[in-house]
Amino acid sequence: MSATVAIARVLLPAGLEQLQQRFEVRIGGLDAARERVLELVHDADVLVADPAVPVDEQLLDAAGPQLKLVANFAVGYDNIDLEACAGRGVLVTNTPDVLTNATAELALALSLSAARFLSDAESDLRQGRWPGWDPAAYRGLELSGAVVGVIGLGRIGTRYAELCRGFSSELVYASPTARPEAERSLGARRLELEELLGSADFISLHAPSRPDTHHLIDAAALEKVQPHAVLVNTSRGPLVDLDAVAAALDEGRLGAAGLDVYEGEPQVPESIRAAPRAVLTPHIGSATVKARDGMARTVAANVIAVLEGREPPNPVAI
Numbered sequence: 001m002s003a004t005v006a007i008a009r010v011l012l013p014a015g016l017e018q019l020q021q022r023f024e025v026r027i028g029g030l031d032a033a034r035e036r037v038l039e040l041v042h043d044a045d046v047l048v049a050d051p052a053v054p055v056d057e058q059l060l061d062a063a064g065p066q067l068k069l070v071a072n073f074a075v076g077y078d079n080i081d082l083e084a085c086a087g088r089g090v091l092v093t094n095t096p097d098v099l100t101n102a103t104a105e106l107a108l109a110l111s112l113s114a115a116r117f118l119s120d121a122e123s124d125l126r127q128g129r130w131p132g133w134d135p136a137a138y139r140g141l142e143l144s145g146a147v148v149g150v151i152g153l154g155r156i157g158t159r160y161a162e163l164c165r166g167f168s169s170e171l172v173y174a175s176p177t178a179r180p181e182a183e184r185s186l187g188a189r190r191l192e193l194e195e196l197l198g199s200a201d202f203i204s205l206h207a208p209s210r211p212d213t214h215h216l217i218d219a220a221a222l223e224k225v226q227p228h229a230v231l232v233n234t235s236r237g238p239l240v241d242l243d244a245v246a247a248a249l250d251e252g253r254l255g256a257a258g259l260d261v262y263e264g265e266p267q268v269p270e271s272i273r274a275a276p277r278a279v280l281t282p283h284i285g286s287a288t289v290k291a292r293d294g295m296a297r298t299v300a301a302n303v304i305a306v307l308e309g310r311e312p313p314n315p316v317a318i
């Protein structure tokens with residue numbers, strides 16, 4: 001009897017077809033409600049999840065003791081209760097590397113577009129609110145030569161820093177551990193978070209969502225930033241207090257914001273949707289053909305390895 005793979009929501013064909021050729025595959029669908037996922041996972045050997053699927057005790061119970069692997073269709077895995085998985089001997093895998101360029105490029109795009117107020121400018125034009133060329137209007141910030149502060153210098157943060165290096169930016173970073181290699185190759189200087197907030201023109205978040213990073217950028221942090229600073233978040237929503245960012249934008253205490261992720265997404269608070277100088281995208285960091293197909297293939301590679309009794313290529317350390 002072939003093993004059963006339960007895909008809580010969806011997996012793109014680049015990975016799905018490989019699984020369907022080998023295993024019995026159940027698919028919840030993009031809109032699968034929690035009840036459906038609880039049903040779908042029953043007796044499965046593998047669960048394919050994604051950031052919109054909380055993998056907790058209840059879901060693991062619904063699966064049953066035969067569950068071997070939770071393969072996340074994402075590099076981030078804050079949706080998964082790692083301890084609960086470890087306690088049951090369930091492996092967890094993710095999809096690193098394949099989305100590094102895509103996500104770093106979106107962070108760069110948000111940095112540039114927020115700094116030049118592209119959403120406000122375009123919306124003024126589309127709504128017929130452009131009175132004509134004005135030398136004083138829409139005067140933004142240049143990335144060239146700016147001080148770029150990277151919070152979390154992992155794979156994506158490092159790639160973003162490399163891209164900014166092409167703009168002759170001065171790089172500073174905050175990280176729980178020193179990154180001597182990045183310091184050598186990029187000339188990046190490690191700062192305490194407070195110092196980084198006070199000195200960076202661009203602040204880009206690339207840290208995981210954990211209790212110690214919850215609302216890393218809150219009202220108190222925003223008091224330290226320069227009023228022209230540009231805040232960019234392509235990591236996870238809970239790192240940022242959106243109401244505090246909206247208030248800082250409204251009151252001119254923050255220059256601009258480029259956000260791709262939101263606490264409680266897909267709900268996005270009215271405060272930030274209405275805020276000026278904010279470029280808002282709907283969690284599309286990894287949304288390139290190459291990255292998303294790569295992620296689907298990586299999910300398949302991890303599932304196939306575990307079901308064939310091999311070590312998965314991308315285990316998440318617990």
Ligand code: 8YV
Pocket residue numbers: 050051073074075076077099285286287
């Ligand atoms: C999306 C991401 O969550 O990989 C991550 O951690 O945030 C993004 O890649 C993913 O595409 C959703 O499946």
